Amino acid sequence: MPSIHPRQPTIATAPKPNSALATDRALLALGGDPAFIADLLGDLSEEYTYRAAHDGVYAARLWYVREMVRSTPHLVWNAIRHGTPSARARLAASILAVVATFSVLTVAWLTRNGPPASLVVGGGIYSDGIVVNNLGPVQLSMSVLDARGHRLERTDVRYQRVSGVPIPVSTRGVIKCTRPGDAIVRASLAALHRDFVIHCQPVRTIRDAGWGNFVVGDPAATLTVDAIGLDGQPVTRIAARLRVVDSTVATLDASGRLRPLRPGETWIDIEIGDRRAGAFVTVYEPVRTFEGLRPDQRLVVAPIRLTRGASIRWPLPTGVFFLTFSADSSEVPPTRGFVGLGSGSSPTVQSPVNMSVAGLIMCTRMPEPQPGVLGAYCLARAPGATLILTYSGPGGPNEIVGSLALERQDQH
């Protein structure tokens, strides 16, 4: 607590009359009680004089400002109580201006950018460097951060190759991976330096992903993409950009795992380096049979389990649709059911299943893309059409497990 010497000062250092008058006027304009303002400013002036004499002018000024700040709520309250409506409006506008100014200054201070403090590598999927799968020239991406982690817009970062495979690197950071291998590149900005690895893995071509059929409720599956390098061998380090065209049907997480969400079809754009490819994904709804299918159930799949000599008869909807039976391998649990066309997990059982139809329906047998898969393209003109699946093959297992998919092309 400050203590004040009671004796009179020998030096008169009262605030200048003009500035004191200006403070009086300002406070009076904001609607304060004149007596209250005169008392308050008079006490501040008197004590300022004592403090300037005993503690010095600088300390007295600091005290004066501190006391004004401490007294501000009381001045405001006094102005609210004693001010006229117009004075209160001026006071509100003044407070708003102070608060707005303080807020703007605070935000500006918090978001201000400092000098460059670090260079951060970006653009690849590996933390120790940048993966480049392009055959053509690529602009390196290097982020410049200040000490507080703010990203700075700097274009004057310079690059040079330090060691590793001899690839062309321009000072502006344009590189061209003419051969596979790792190169050490140094980025420089004033006194800042950062060495990082360029993993050159140019991709000549992308083989389409061999999977595309999913069932709602299945766990997420990893998207496997075969990228082939200049030497004809698969490329092991890939920085791929994947995008699901209709993300209501399926989504891709950060690790490239695809999660089926609802029945439907969508396309996945795959971009690796300067090569592009795509994968068509169909998501089916799991059903127990085809009996009682609603018109909106366009893509359904049902598990099939047939013992030798047995057959099933299922009603079929009207309209145009594909029917596909896929036999699972004996190792695959029956609950996994459906194995898709062109799937990486190919059925190992040569299908001994016979598929036939009855009623006002016409079907065309589709080419068998894989062993164990039966396909048909059908047109059922009237209700009452039936599918008959029979397992009669001699020499096969006692029981065959698989799945039957129905894909409607239109609706009647």
Added chain:
Amino acid sequence: MPIATLGALELTTLLAVARLKDEAYGLAIRRDLAARTGRDYSVGALYTTLQRLEDKGLLTSRHSEPLPIRGGRSRRHFTLTGAGARALREAERHAASIWAGIGKPLRPRLA
């Protein structure tokens, strides 16, 4: 004056005015409060309290001649009114009443 309407700062301020008599003006009252309570009240807080006590009729005030040391402003001297004196007596009685019977155990034992 019911004691319930006097806050702690109001009571200590009234006592300071009573103690300082003719020298009871803002700066002197602040010094007295600081010396006795150990708290550094702001000038604004003190004058808000003094004004409230005056509004309650417990204090009256008069202005001195303008003083150069106050930037040409006058000092405002405060005086206890009869109601203020009664409020202090009432507060003293009230304090004695609520402290009655518990003085001894709380007093520190001297070694």
